Amino acid sequence: MNEQRKDILDMLAAGKITAEEAEQLIAALERDPAPAAAGLDARPKGKLKYLRVVVDATDNGEPSRVNVRVPLQLLRAGVRLAALVPPQALVKANASLSDSGVPIDLTQLKPEQLEALVEHLDDMTVEVDSPDATVRVFCE
């Protein structure tokens, strides 16, 4: 059983989706079995260790480049550290975010959800192309 099909069945078992929705999702999977492989260069699916952010841009005619490599282990450790932030600090952070026009409720973010997010980062590739800049975010 592949990973995506298992996720759908897990959501069905947890009551997050109905049986009809699960059926539709599985049918969609069967129609398009490997959408992630399309478009981007197929990277080896071994043990991915780093999150890479590569930005190539032109500022005032000068080329600029940002190349950041962050160990995924560091993200996991950061999530554990963030889980220790006291609730009163989260309330203040929520207020500041809301004032800045970003209405995100940080108290609703659970450490398990963040860890699951980091775990699935290796499946993610973001590519943004514009005339002035190219941004790539991927794991290696």
Added chain:
Amino acid sequence: MPQLVTVKVDRPGHRPIRLWVPVLPVVLLLFPVVVLVALAAIVACLVFRIGAVRALGAGWRVISALPGARFDIEQGRTAVLVAIR
């Protein structure tokens, strides 16, 4: 735990800076400061009612996960590199 921090700075019209900082000797040299920082962290944990052991453990995890991090920024002829090994 990180062993070596490399810092390179290139600026037009300035002498390039190359620093290789061995972490362990520096930590040993700054040991009294490290102890003070750890004590301050424990006091802060007690004030904000956070488990001090959990907090120190999480902080240690962050430090020990640093090796492999690399930040490389170039703009025109200016370049800054920070690499942790």
